[in-house]
Amino acid sequence: MTALTDSTALSSGPARTDRAPTPRTAAAPSAATRTLRYALHTTRMTMGNVMFMVFTIALPVGMYLLFSMMFGEQSEGQVRTMIMVNMAAYGGLGAAVTAGTQIQADQRNGFLRQLIVAGLSPRSFLTGSVMAASAVIIPALIAVGLVGLATGVELAPARFLATIGVLWLGLLPTILIGIVLGTVLKGGASMAGGVITMMAMAIFGGLWMPLEAFPTWMQQLGQAMPTYWISQLGQWTTQGGELPVTGLAVIGAWTLVLGVLCALSLRRAVGLKRR
DSSP states (O other): OHHHHHHHHHHHOSOOOOOOOOOOOOOOOOHHHHHHHHHHHHHHHHHTOHHHHIIIIIHHHHHHHHHHHHHTTGGGGHHHHHHHHHHHHHHHHHHHHHHHHTHHHHHHTTHHHHHHHTTOOHHHHHHHHHHHHHHHTHHHHHHHHHHHHHTTOOOOHHHHHHHHHHHHHHTHHHHHHHHHHHHHSOTHHHHHHHHHHHHHHHHHTTSSSOGGGSOHHHHHHHTTSHHHHHHHHHHHHHHOOSOOHHHHHHHHHHHHHHHHHHHHHHHHHHHHHHO
């Protein structure tokens, strides 16, 4: 009986343990992946807006051509270079502020809420917004710069690239201004606030006309604007001279304060969306 039992056990072999494989759950995307995806999505949506591209490229290019024809030959062509720098900065300013206010559209159509539910943190949202806005200001800078080179501005390639790079980096606080406006103001008010802010910063920053043409109090106010020092840094890369250290301090201070305001306003917006 024992032998029979052993024989049966041997013949039957080991017990079958075949089971259906347990499906593996896909790993959740990292914070960096979510941030990059949001930045790419926002960049595509913004640059796909025809009116945005016209407003941020065609307008500053047209203003450069107009001012260049009127004043470009003064000071042996140096004024033309100054106009190119200022209009490139103006185009980048418009793109930066307008792109930042696009956050209001994400809030209005519920996309921000979906991102929060999907796990996008306020920090990633802010980082992605800055990345997207930083990308969409590049065409405006390059377009005005290339038109300037084609119409008589003389710059070595290294100086031209340095000018574009300095303007691009200097526009960071204007991106943050757009984000603050987009999170604080509601509906169409954010876009209107962006346009008013952009025009004020262009005028007081001396992008449309020299700051010296204004009264003393406006000159003092203008020298506290980041746009004035963005222009001065652009002039420094094109003409040389001493580095405007004061400008770096002013731009840095604006960036720090606006960064804090962005974090607070986004935290508030996210808190409201989670309710």
